[in-house]
Amino acid sequence: MPNIPQSEPSSKPVPVRRLSKSRFLAGLQCHKRLYLEIHSPELATPPTPDRRAIMDMGTDVGVLAREFFPGGVLVEETHRQIPAALSRTAELVLDPTVQAIFEGAFVWQDILVRVDVIERLDATRWRLIEVKATSKVKATHLYDLAIQSAVLEGAGLLVDGCYLMHLNTQYVFLGGALNLEEMFALDNMTDEVQARRERVQPQLEEMWEVLQQPVAPVIEPDGHCQQPYECPFWAHCIKEKSPRWVFHLPGGAKLQNMLIQEGVETIDDIPAHIQLSDIQQHVKANVEWISPLLRARLQSVRYPVHHLDFETFMPAIPVFAHTRPYRPIPFQWSNHIEYEDGTIVHHHYLCVDGRDPREELAHRLLLSLGETGSVCVYSEYERFLLFALGDFLPHLKPALSKVVRRLWDLLSVIQQHYYHPDFQGSFSIKTVLPALVPKLAYDDLTIQNGAVAAVMYQKMVFSETDLMERAHTAQALEEYCGRDTWAMVELRRVLIGRVGGSVL
Ligand code: SF4
Incomplete structure (x- = not known):
């Protein structure tokens, strides 16, 4: 993803004082996305009702997961009360009777994170737990844990273990009370997170650099815009694309990305030697077709x-x-x-x-x-x-x-x-x-x-x-x-x- 300035709707870059965990993850998906989220957020497509429902479901799962940690204390201050959230978290960290902290706020090098759960192991050591409403671990979760553990350690905590808590979709609810031990899986991802930790610092440096530029970087939309989730700037980034843009060819990102890499702009430009499925051939022919059957x-x-x-x-x-x-x-x-x-x-x-x-x-x-x-x-x-x-x-x-x-x-x-x-x-x-x-x-x-x-x-x-x-x-x-x-x-x-x- 080359960071070359272009004529993207110019925004006056305001000084960026702080990044968050979610913006770091946005920056990992695409530097342009990070830039637009900060300098031109109005270009994003608002979440649809079903997307909002998925986010609410994630919140419900996070709240339920807290029951797993008796003696835990929630930092109730919201994202509009960050100084208060930081000082409340610091108080709880120093209180040895607090066994776990939910939604603790930490800052390091101008990166702010709110951590789902940190669990006290002893006087100095903590366990970091990220709760996800997913059924399995994804690569993005490891970077999520990596940035959080970097911030926690930067803020002075000794992190002894990074875990991902997610849903076990094999759990069968039998009625009555939920069996949280069975419903949640707790995976130790410490080694996987460690492997990503060393990349966090250079990635952050690149992101800060991008954010200081007067215009957004030039990055063409393609398969990366859908991974790990569809980018909210998708509609904005493809607004000039033809309805026959090659990315609209059905049948998988691999072929689309290969064609895009080769400079094929529209479905009509796909070279004859490229092997297409029957459906792809009909899309390319772009005429009504009725099978004899x-x-x-x-x-x-x-x-x-x-x-x-x-x-x-x-x-x-x-x-x-x-x-x-x-x-x-x-x-x-x-x-x-x-x-x-x-x-x-x-x-x-x-x-x-x-x-x-x-x-x-x-x-x-x-x-x-x-x-x-x-x-x-x-x-x-x-x-x-x-x-x-x-x-x-x-x-x-x-x-x-x-x-x-x-x-x-x-x-x-x-x-x-x-x-x-x-x-x-x-x-x-x-x-x-x-x-x-x-x-x-x-x-x-x-x-x-x-x-x-x-x-x-x-x-x-x-x-x-x-x-x-x-x-x-x-x-x-x-x-x-x-x-x-x-x-x-x-x-x-x-x-x-x-x-x-x-x-x-
Ligand atoms: S749509 Fe794609 S290119 Fe545009 S900002 Fe999002 S990830 Fe980047």
Whole structure:
């Protein structure tokens, strides 16, 4: 990533007095990101509701993890009260009766960190623990620990061990109290962190240097913008890119990055000798394509055709017995049934309170699906959920297994047998629907994607007390899930039209 000044919206660089742990990590992803976060934060895309929900879930996991350390004391001062947080932390460090400190504030070389947990081992030694709501250790967590341990030691603490505490997704909650010993995994990452510690100082020096420049460094967007997470300046950095930018080629970052490195700017510029998958070739050709097998595939449905979609939520901390962290819990389904004469009937289910919805949801679903007809879905997700429901409800497993045998995946039919230039390489129903059925999209809905549906559902059943608000959310959820299944009805009709009308 060369640090060459360019004409990026010029900001008057104000003197930067302090970095934080999160800015250090932003700088590791990209120096331009660090620069923009400090000098032009208004260019960032604000977090979406689902992204905010993920962050809240991380906070909840962090709070729960504190129960693991009896005798620990929380530094309650917020990020707006840093001097008070620093002095409170210093007090707690000097108090030998304090066994652990949560959210302690430390500064070294103008780097401020708030540490999830430090645990007192004896009079001088401390253990550093970073809590993550993830299921496994990632490389970025090691740098997270590395910068924290550097600051702690710089601030005068003896750090004897760096640990990552994360969720054990194999833990099965049996109801009652959570078993934190089983739900959390505590991994000793001391050696891995040590290996990164020596790189911290030179990295910091580079970052300070970048921040003193009058303009942001020139760094082209590519795969690094998505690792470890999508950069909030992505929309800003790609705003001048063509819709045919090579990064929009589906099928993996490796090929995209290789093409970008070779100076290939658009999909149209990809040299003929580059081997592309079938889907990539259609994206490159950029014309409508209908497979000779599409008609037969469409004819393979059996009437009445059920069009089924589930909505799910995935709590990091299990809320229902016999679930695991991040286990998807279906709380809603919609089924548009199309009969052979063209009649359409709509059935739907939504759990509107905080009960475990799975048994009632499954019973109602089986009634709605009956014994005959194909069950049209869009992706393999419904198959996975039906299997999971069968495992949880053994008495319904045979009936649910029969439903699985009736599944008919519209997504795979489209991926293998049809392409439209407006897909722009994406087969998401959110892209395919407006391309093929322009009158029907999602932008008129309060809820426009499944992640937001999950957030709204959890708010409705676990925290919303206003009955009107709950009713509005329930309606928005019904409309969203219903749109997904109506979309499948319309998509099948359009595809039938493309192969010459009736497929009966
Ligand atoms: S989008 Fe990419 S290039 Fe732009 S600031 Fe973020 S990481 Fe850097």
